[in-house]
Amino acid sequence: MDETQRQQLAQLDHAHVWHPFTPMRQWREKEPLIIEAAEGDWLIDAAGNRYLDGVSSLWCNVHGHRVPHIDRAVKQQLDKVAHTTMLGMTHEPATRLAARLCALAPGELNKVFYTDAGATATEVAFKMAVGYWYHRGQRRDTLVALEGAYHGDTVGSMSVGYSATFHEPFDPLVFRVERAGSPDVFHECGLRIAECGVARRWALEDEAHVQHVRDAAIESLDAWLTELDGRVAAVVVEPIVQGAAGIIVQPDGYLRGVADLCRKHDTLLIADEVATGFGRTGAMFACELESVEPDIMCLGKGITGGYLPLAATLCTDEIEQAFCGELDEHRTLYHGHTYTGNPLAAAAANASLDLFEQNDLLSVVNEKAAAVAERLNVLRDAGRYPYVGDVRQKGLMVGIELVPPGERGATGFDPSRRLGYEVADGCRASGIIVRPLGNVVVLMPPLAIGQANLHRLCDVVIGRIEQLGK
Numbered sequence: 001m002d003e004t005q006r007q008q009l010a011q012l013d014h015a016h017v018w019h020p021f022t023p024m025r026q027w028r029e030k031e032p033l034i035i036e037a038a039e040g041d042w043l044i045d046a047a048g049n050r051y052l053d054g055v056s057s058l059w060c061n062v063h064g065h066r067v068p069h070i071d072r073a074v075k076q077q078l079d080k081v082a083h084t085t086m087l088g089m090t091h092e093p094a095t096r097l098a099a100r101l102c103a104l105a106p107g108e109l110n111k112v113f114y115t116d117a118g119a120t121a122t123e124v125a126f127k128m129a130v131g132y133w134y135h136r137g138q139r140r141d142t143l144v145a146l147e148g149a150y151h152g153d154t155v156g157s158m159s160v161g162y163s164a165t166f167h168e169p170f171d172p173l174v175f176r177v178e179r180a181g182s183p184d185v186f187h188e189c190g191l192r193i194a195e196c197g198v199a200r201r202w203a204l205e206d207e208a209h210v211q212h213v214r215d216a217a218i219e220s221l222d223a224w225l226t227e228l229d230g231r232v233a234a235v236v237v238e239p240i241v242q243g244a245a246g247i248i249v250q251p252d253g254y255l256r257g258v259a260d261l262c263r264k265h266d267t268l269l270i271a272d273e274v275a276t277g278f279g280r281t282g283a284m285f286a287c288e289l290e291s292v293e294p295d296i297m298c299l300g301k302g303i304t305g306g307y308l309p310l311a312a313t314l315c316t317d318e319i320e321q322a323f324c325g326e327l328d329e330h331r332t333l334y335h336g337h338t339y340t341g342n343p344l345a346a347a348a349a350n351a352s353l354d355l356f357e358q359n360d361l362l363s364v365v366n367e368k369a370a371a372v373a374e375r376l377n378v379l380r381d382a383g384r385y386p387y388v389g390d391v392r393q394k395g396l397m398v399g400i401e402l403v404p405p406g407e408r409g410a411t412g413f414d415p416s417r418r419l420g421y422e423v424a425d426g427c428r429a430s431g432i433i434v435r436p437l438g439n440v441v442v443l444m445p446p447l448a449i450g451q452a453n454l455h456r457l458c459d460v461v462i463g464r465i466e467q468l469g470k
Contacts, residue, residue, distance in 0.1 A: 001036060001046040009034055009046070033428070038065030041446060041453045043433060054427070054434040054445050054457050059243070059275055061306030061446045063355050070305055073351035077344050086114065086341040093346035100353055101312060104284055107293025109314040113333075114341035118274030118300030119152025121311035122236075125270045125296045126156050127335055128315055129234035132268065135322040135331055140233040140267075144224060146182040150244035151236065151272050160236050163244070165438075178232075180224045183217040184248045210251045218257040225265040234268035234296070235261070240286040240394055243275040246440040247399025249392045256290040268295040268319075274311070275397075278302030279356065279447050282366045282395035295319060305352030306446070310345035355448075365447050368454055369395045372443070375458040376400070379465065387419060387468045398443035400465065419468060426464040432457060441465070 001009075014028045034046040041064055043051045053061060063070065077093060084091055098112035113128075115121050126143060133140035143160055145151075151161030158167050159174035167174070225232060239255050242248040262269040271294035276286035280302065283289050287297070296319065300311035325331040339345075355361065372393065379388045379400060389403030402419040420436025427434050434457075436442060445457055 001034075006034060006046045040064045040066070041449050049431070051428065051431050051433045052445075052453055052457055054432050054443055054461075056302075056444050056446050057306055058301075058435070059280070059444050060301040060304075062278060062302045062352060062361075063305050063359075063448045064446050065306075067305065067351075067355070069355060070307055070348050070351040073347045074307065074344055077347035081343055083339065083342055083344070085338070087336060091341070091343050091346075093343045093350060094341035097346045097349050097353075098312075100350065101299070101314060104353075105297060105314050106285060106287050106291075108316050109294070109297055110317050111315050111320040113313045113315070113335075114346075115311045115313065116309045116337050116339050116342070116345075117152070117311050118272075118298065119154045119157040120337060121274060121298040121300050121313045122151045122160065122270075122272055123154055123156040124313040124335060125236075125272075125298050125315075126160065126234075127333065128296055128313065128319055129268050129270060131333060132319045132322045133233050135325075138230075140231055142176075142178055142228055142231045142233060144178045144180055144221070144228070144232055144235045144267075146237060146242070147179050148182050148184060148242055148245040148248065149179075149236070149238060150242070151238075152274075161244075178224060178228060180221040181217055182242065182245075182248070183213050183251050183254050184242070184245070211253075214251040214254045214257070217254060218261065221258060222261055222264075225261055225267065229265070232265065232267045234270045236270045236272060239271045239273060239276055239292065239294075240281055240289055241276055241397050243397070244437060246401060246437050247392050247394075247397055247442060249394050253290070255287070255292050259290075259292040259294070262295075270294060270296045270298070272298045274298055274300040278352075279362050279365050280395055280397055280444075282362065282369055284356070284362060286394075303352070304345050304348040305355070307348040307352075308342065308345035309339070310342065310349055359448070361447055365395055368447075368449070368451070369393070371451070371454065372396070372398060372458060375455065375462070378462065385465055388465060396443075396445060396447060399437070400441040400443070400461070402439040402441065402465075402468070405469070422468065423461070423464045426467065427460050430460045430464070432460045434461065 010032050013032050019027060035043050036046045037044040041052055043053050094114060101112055102110050113124050115124055130141055145160045149161040150163060151157040155173050160177050162174060235258060237258055240250055259269055271287050273285050277299050281289060287294055295316055297314045303312060304310050323331045323333045376391050379385045379391050386405035387402045388400060390401040392399045420439040420441055423441050424434050424436050434441060434443060445454060
């Protein structure tokens with residue numbers, strides 16, 4: 001693309017495109033980065049510049065870009081049919097994918113409902129949970145979520161994963177959800193950040209404190225479920241890592257404790273694995289790390305290897321059977337989307353699962369995660385990196401929290417200072433794409449990233465953080 005074409009495209013973008021999660025006035029003050037092609041770990045802009053994809057094209061790319069095996073699968077399917085509805089009919093790619101997902105999923109998740117995005121996958125999960133109890137003759141219409149949770153931006157997912165920063169203008173639209181304190185918002189038993197004005201990351205504390213925080217969070221949830229006895233349809237949790245909250249890693253045993261409480265209080269457990277699924281934490285699904293078997297599990301992002309929009313909500317036979325009956329009983333789950341189970345997307349997803357098997361990808365992820373942890377350990381040196389408050393990691397999900405110098409472990413750093421953006425902007429100048437969550441720098445490379453590129457990613461990010469304030 002020549003300079004004239006790039007300028008024309010930039011003008012059209014500024015005139016007509018409203019970008020997601022993007023401050024648009026500031027966006028239009030700069031020339032847009034126009035991605036024209038990709039190859040392996042790299043994105044290539046319209047001027048031919050190459051950028052290492054350090055954010056997996058928003059946490060979804062698994063095997064890299066232009067992967068021959070996935071390319072072929074999509075092209076072969078395109079020669080058959082690009083799209084056909086699954087309302088009242090079926091097709092091979094989605095049917096085979098459903099069987100494979102159920103075989104991989106923890107526990108007895110034997111039914112798959114397809115949608116097209118992580119948020120829509122959670123919307124279905126909420127309906128499944130409430131509808132399950134309704135069809136069993138119980139009015140359970142309360143969902144319990146964790147503070148700091150994020151489950152998407154449609155109205156239902158926004159209600160459950162409410163964030164004031166993202167969603168405050170739309171507060172009149174959301175339905176009521178009970179919120180239990182996540183481990184991150186406890187600094188000692190029974191006290192929350194909102195009550196004492198200070199936070200401590202357990203990553204910077206000893207093991208006894210970690211256990212104390214975990215137990216306090218579990219006791220709080222137990223109290224909520226006791227108080228809401230008989231009203232709770234489900235507890236909704238991002239297992240192991242709360243992604244959009246800033247890559248908050250839950251302490252060992254917390255997820256197991258939540259699952260045990262759901263059994264104790266006879267309620268359902270919904271695991272939102274949209275961000276954590278498909279190897280991102282080092283296991284195929286994060287629930288496996290603590291041998292947790294959810295009643296409902298939401299999948300998205302990496303399901304197609306980062307190729308095409310697709311999402312899935314898995315549930316047990318028992319839940320699906322609650323929606324089965326005679327026509328005059330009106331038990332049918334009247335929910336769906338035009339592109340539910342799209343054949344092209346399902347073909348890509350099947351090819352992605354092939355590559356997990358062929359390349360033993362999960363073991364490779366854990367090796368790379370260990371290498372990243374070793375490289376980033378230097379950031380804990382407060383003298384050399386005074387702006388680093390915490391480094392959080394699980395698998396190839398990494399959050400580096402930037403804080404005012406001398407206040408390691410603090411939260412609430414004024415976002416207008418935009419240190420996360422400053423680091424990301426500097427990385428782009430060095431040929432690395434990362435996207436911060438406020439002042440948390442997120443590293444989320446493709447799982448199949450090459451070792452040399454992984455070290456380059458760490459080198460550039462560490463170097464840019466070291467330059468802050470200089």
